[in-house]
Amino acid sequence: MAKVKLVRRGNPAKPEKGKKWYGLSVSSAPLSARQLARYATENTSLNPLELEMALELFGNCAVRQLLLGHAVRIGHLGHLRLTFKSEGVDDIRDYHPSRHVRQPRILFTPSKELRERVVKNLSFELGPVTEDGITYGSVAGYLKAKGLAEAAPTE
Numbered sequence: 001m002a003k004v005k006l007v008r009r010g011n012p013a014k015p016e017k018g019k020k021w022y023g024l025s026v027s028s029a030p031l032s033a034r035q036l037a038r039y040a041t042e043n044t045s046l047n048p049l050e051l052e053m054a055l056e057l058f059g060n061c062a063v064r065q066l067l068l069g070h071a072v073r074i075g076h077l078g079h080l081r082l083t084f085k086s087e088g089v090d091d092i093r094d095y096h097p098s099r100h101v102r103q104p105r106i107l108f109t110p111s112k113e114l115r116e117r118v119v120k121n122l123s124f125e126l127g128p129v130t131e132d133g134i135t136y137g138s139v140a141g142y143l144k145a146k147g148l149a150e151a152a153p154t155e
Contacts, residue, residue, distance in 0.1 A: 001123050001124065001125050002025060002026075002122060002123070002124050002125070003025075003026040003124070003125055003126075003127035003128075004023040004024070004025065004026065004124050004125070004126055004127060005023070005024045005025075005026045005127050005128050005129070005130065006021050006022070006023060006024075006126065006127075006128075006129045006130070006139065006142075007021070007022055007023075007024055007129075007130045007131075008020070008021050008022075008130070008131040008132070009022055026127050026128070033052050033055055033056070034048070034052060036055075037049070037051040037052040037055070058074075062074075062080060066080060066081075066082055066106065069082065076111055076113055076114070077110065077111060077114050078108060078109050078110040078111040078114055079108070079109055079111075080106055080107070080108050080109075081106070081107055081109070082104060082105075082106060082107075083104070083105055083106075083107045084101050084102065084103055084104040084105065085101075085102050085103045086100055086101050086102070087099075087100045087102065088100075126138065126139055129141070129142040
């Protein structure tokens with residue numbers, strides 16, 4: 001179940017509007033390659049070390065292909081591709097990639113199948129609450145600390 005952290009923020013462009021509560025996704029630490037390989041190979045005859053090695057080989061290959069400018073398909077999961085921002089120039093003769101291309105990054109685009117499988121089965125639960133730089137463990141903890149007797153949302 002995905003956790004939602006509640007954060008109270010104001011809109012810097014409209015400070016007179018006051019602050020509102022916003023939900024932010026909370027990500028746990030990623031699994032190590034070894035942990036992921038063990039989970040992925042449960043109830044199979046595949047050795048986790050084989051999967052771990054395959055992932056390492058795939059990663060090395062993906063780096064080479066991305067550096068060559070190719071998109072990299074990751075099976076039925078989606079694909080990786082390079083993207084970047086670019087500064088504009090008035091005269092085409094003045095454009096030099098080494099000076100005008102900035103913030104290169106790798107973008108993962110999930111496949112329709114992966115996106116649907118995740119979104120269809122996704123559910124959320126409330127996690128921590130942050131207000132004025134102070135984080136409370138739950139909505140109930142926040143309400144208690146603030147002296148509010150109202151019941152916390154249960155969704």
